Amino acid sequence: MGDEDWEAEIIKPHMSSYVPVFEKDRYSSGANGDTFNRTPASSSEMDDGPSRRDHFMRSGFASGRSMGNRDAGESNKRENTSTVGGFGVGKSFGSRGFSNNKFEEGDSSGFWRESNNDCEDNQTRSRGFSKRGGYQDGNDSEASGSSRRGGRSSFRGCHGGFGLGSPNSEYEQDEGTQRTGGLFGSRRPALSGTGGYKGLNEEVVTGSRKNSWKSDAEGGESGDTQGPKVTYIPPPPPEDEDSIFAHYQTGINFDKYDTILVEVSGHDAPPAILTFEEANLCQTLNNNIAKAGYTKLTPVQKYSIPIILAGRDLMACAQTGSGKTAAFLLPILAHLMRVGITASRFKELQEPECIIVAPTRELINQIYLEARKFSFGTCVRAVVIYGGTQLGHSIRQIVQGCNILCATPGRLMDIIGKEKIGLKQVKYLVLDEADRMLDMGFGPEMKKLISCPGMPSKEQRQTLMFSATFPEEIQRLAGEFLKSNYLFVAVGQVGGACRDVQQTILQVGQYSKREKLVEILQNIGDERTMVFVETKKKADFIATFLCQEKISTTSIHGDREQREREQALGDFRCGKCPVLVATSVAARGLDIENVQHVINFDLPSTIDEYVHRIGRTGRCGNTGRAISFFDPESDSHLAQPLVKVLSDAQQDVPAWLEEIAFSTYVPGFSGNARGNVFASVDTRKNYQGKSTLNTAGFSSSQAPSPVDDESWD
Numbered sequence: 199m200g201d202e203d204w205e206a207e208i209i210k211p212h213m214s215s216y217v218p219v220f221e222k223d224r225y226s227s228g229a230n231g232d233t234f235n236r237t238p239a240s241s242s243e244m245d246d247g248p249s250r251r252d253h254f255m256r257s258g259f260a261s262g263r264s265m266g267n268r269d270a271g272e273s274n275k276r277e278n279t280s281t282v283g284g285f286g287v288g289k290s291f292g293s294r295g296f297s298n299n300k301f302e303e304g305d306s307s308g309f310w311r312e313s314n315n316d317c318e319d320n321q322t323r324s325r326g327f328s329k330r331g332g333y334q335d336g337n338d339s340e341a342s343g344s345s346r347r348g349g350r351s352s353f354r355g356c357h358g359g360f361g362l363g364s365p366n367s368e369y370e371q372d373e374g375t376q377r378t379g380g381l382f383g384s385r386r387p388a389l390s391g392t393g394g395y396k397g398l399n400e401e402v403v404t405g406s407r408k409n410s411w412k413s414d415a416e417g418g419e420s421g422d423t424q425g426p427k428v429t430y431i432p433p434p435p436p437e438d439e440d441s442i443f444a445h446y447q448t449g450i451n452f453d454k455y456d457t458i459l460v461e462v463s464g465h466d467a468p469p470a471i472l473t474f475e476e477a478n479l480c481q482t483l484n485n486n487i488a489k490a491g492y493t494k495l496t497p498v499q500k501y502s503i504p505i506i507l508a509g510r511d512l513m514a515c516a517q518t519g520s521g522k523t524a525a526f527l528l529p530i531l532a533h534l535m536r537v538g539i540t541a542s543r544f545k546e547l548q549e550p551e552c553i554i555v556a557p558t559r560e561l562i563n564q565i566y567l568e569a570r571k572f573s574f575g576t577c578v579r580a581v582v583i584y585g586g587t588q589l590g591h592s593i594r595q596i597v598q599g600c601n602i603l604c605a606t607p608g609r610l611m612d613i614i615g616k617e618k619i620g621l622k623q624v625k626y627l628v629l630d631e632a633d634r635m636l637d638m639g640f641g642p643e644m645k646k647l648i649s650c651p652g653m654p655s656k657e658q659r660q661t662l663m664f665s666a667t668f669p670e671e672i673q674r675l676a677g678e679f680l681k682s683n684y685l686f687v688a689v690g691q692v693g694g695a696c697r698d699v700q701q702t703i704l705q706v707g708q709y710s711k712r713e714k715l716v717e718i719l720q721n722i723g724d725e726r727t728m729v730f731v732e733t734k735k736k737a738d739f740i741a742t743f744l745c746q747e748k749i750s751t752t753s754i755h756g757d758r759e760q761r762e763r764e765q766a767l768g769d770f771r772c773g774k775c776p777v778l779v780a781t782s783v784a785a786r787g788l789d790i791e792n793v794q795h796v797i798n799f800d801l802p803s804t805i806d807e808y809v810h811r812i813g814r815t816g817r818c819g820n821t822g823r824a825i826s827f828f829d830p831e832s833d834s835h836l837a838q839p840l841v842k843v844l845s846d847a848q849q850d851v852p853a854w855l856e857e858i859a860f861s862t863y864v865p866g867f868s869g870n871a872r873g874n875v876f877a878s879v880d881t882r883k884n885y886q887g888k889s890t891l892n893t894a895g896f897s898s899s900q901a902p903s904p905v906d907d908e909s910w911d
């Protein structure tokens with residue numbers, strides 16, 4: 199939503215359908231136990247400063263540590279309008295310091311402006327917020343003392359809530375080049391590495407430090423140069439066997455995976471295997487597979503396992519929730535068991551044989567848990583390290599022995615920079631969500647990783663890339679990482695949505711979204727639902743709004759501290775909070791049992807992100823539902839690709855959407871609205887040995903017309 203839209207939202211008179219928060223002194227969100235302490239702003243407090251259209255709501259809390267007056271000069275240039283009953287969200291919500299004005303006129307829309315990205319976060323903050331609550335008049339951009347300690351009605355979230363940040367003045371003073379948690383008073387460091395994610399609206403570094411691979415260290419993960427030390431030590435996962443092997447059931451459509459067409463391109467691909475037995479894995483591994491409840495291979499596993507066992511590089515694209523993690527973990531573990539690794543805890547310098555990277559902390563943790571599960575009872579030791587946690591803790595994990603290192607890029611580069619691991623023994627480099635790992639956000643870090651001293655060249659190591667989406671331009675970039683004879687496996691359509699997800703697109707204008715959301719969630723009842731929004735602030739806003747509507751909700755996004763993120767995910771996983779409002783930080787990879795619904799409150803800006811988001815439901819043969827609010831004002835660029843994704847996944851395409859699609863010119867979109875039945879894309883040109891098979895291993899009569907006319911090299 200653009201700035202204008204938010205302003206329109208703010209001043210729109212009919213948006214008072216929910217109770218303005220200032221009418222409630224205290225609100226408990228219910229199941230998640232979030233308690234929101236709110237104190238109505240007194241008129242005298244409101245008189246403290248000038249009214250500001252952008253930032254203030256009458257109820258007196260806005261997202262962020264505070265509403266102070268930093269850079270008030272700039273703020274003062276803006277039109278003066280505040281809103282009533284509004285609330286932002288964040289670590290603490292100062293309720294003082296609001297001027298009179300529009301909220302006297304009865305606008306209770308409850309919105310405040312939201313920036314669309316982190317750069318805007320900085321901008322917005324520089325327009326008039328300071329440290330800890332309490333808007334203050336004036337133009338002292340370096341306000342200090344009491345002016346920074348406003349926030350009389352601090353909004354303190356417990357888990358699932360949005361609070362408990364502590365101020366850090368250094369960060370706030372350096373907003374020209376750094377990003378912090380935007381307006382949310384995150385005490386996390388200012389640089390990108392802190393969130394471990396660089397999606398469209400997450401963890402984007404501005405200024406000269408953009409894409410710095412040292413971000414974790416510089417940003418304070420290690421506490422080297424700036425900011426507070428990150429002290430969070432994640433609780434160790436349960437050690438008992440039942441917890442390690444806990445899993446959910448495959449769904450009714452699991453067997454239908456066999457009918458999906460698979461294309462393997464590249465030379466001399468080894469044949470697919472049809473059963474686990476054919477993989478010839480060691481007994482312990484087979485036991486672990488059985489304990490994990492796996493009895494049958496998924497298509498991506500049938501093809502990838504023999505390819506990896508044969509020592510080939512691989513780029514594999516398969517639909518969300520179809521078992522890509524095991525597709526790379528099992529053959530890697532099998533190899534490590536076969537070559538007989540030394541128990542690594544006895545080594546002085548840890549030199550992992552395998553490095554796995556993924557774009558988010560929660561995802562890498564999940565991959566680690568899978569690695570731990572499959573390596574149970576073996577001498578292979580998996581370790582996970584990620585940002586937002588104490589660096590010393592990461593190091594301690596590593597020195598205890600590390601064969602498989604699961605890491606987010608920032609923390610990985612930090613550890614490498616500190617010479618806590620050696621890279622010489624790396625045999626496997628795995629990029630999960632590879633398209634994300636190679637895009638503008640992480641690509642530079644990945645390039646640095648492969649050129650780190652000691653890292654075996656691509657000829658010497660095996661590089662494996664997995665994702666549900668693989669844009670052609672990213673495939674081209676991947677060439678730098680892969681041997682030229684890598685194999686490309688496409689299960690179904692590259693970038694296609696999982697067919698087990700029933701997709702519904704509703705035309706909903708921005709002003710009706712919240713009402714519609716509540717209506718849907720009330721119908722859904724307690725079924726687990728992920729609600730995706732486009733920005734971090736909005737995630738908190740919507741979560742708070744839903745809590746007000748007595749819907750137990752928590753939120754996850756890059757401005758929340760790691761402890762909070764994990765708590766939120768935990769509360770969602772266990773059903774304590776059946777609704778999780780998330781930004782795209784949770785769009786990829788997360789495998790959460792029983793997520794029955796995904797709601798795109800805001801559609802993402804790319805169709806690939808849409809595919810990943812809706813893939814949080816309908817996993818492993820289970821069915822799920824995705825409902826997306828399509829606002830023609832802001833989403834029409836997605837109409838064409840949406841029509842294609844819907845029709846490829848054999849979903850109903852609303853006539854109105856087709857109409858918009860055909861009337862909208864989307865530069866660069868080459869998709870046929872009806873799509874090909876099967877159009878796997880390996881961007882290399884003139885490859886030979888391409889075979890088209892269904893997963894039972896038979897040639898398909900529906901041979902594709904592969905879109906391979908793009909030149910690769």
Ligand SMILES: Nc1ncnc2c1ncn2[C@@H]1O[C@H](COP(=O)(O)OP(=O)(O)OP(=O)(O)O)[C@@H](O)[C@H]1O
Binds near residue numbers: 448523787789818
């Ligand atoms: N062969 C199998 N039999 C039963 N369950 C399986 C099998 N393979 C994977 N699973 C389970 O299916 C779920 C989804 O697997 P996974 O998370 O690896 O999917 P993915 O393809 O990586 O999805 P995404 O694209 O969203 O990252 C997990 O719970 C996993 O344990």
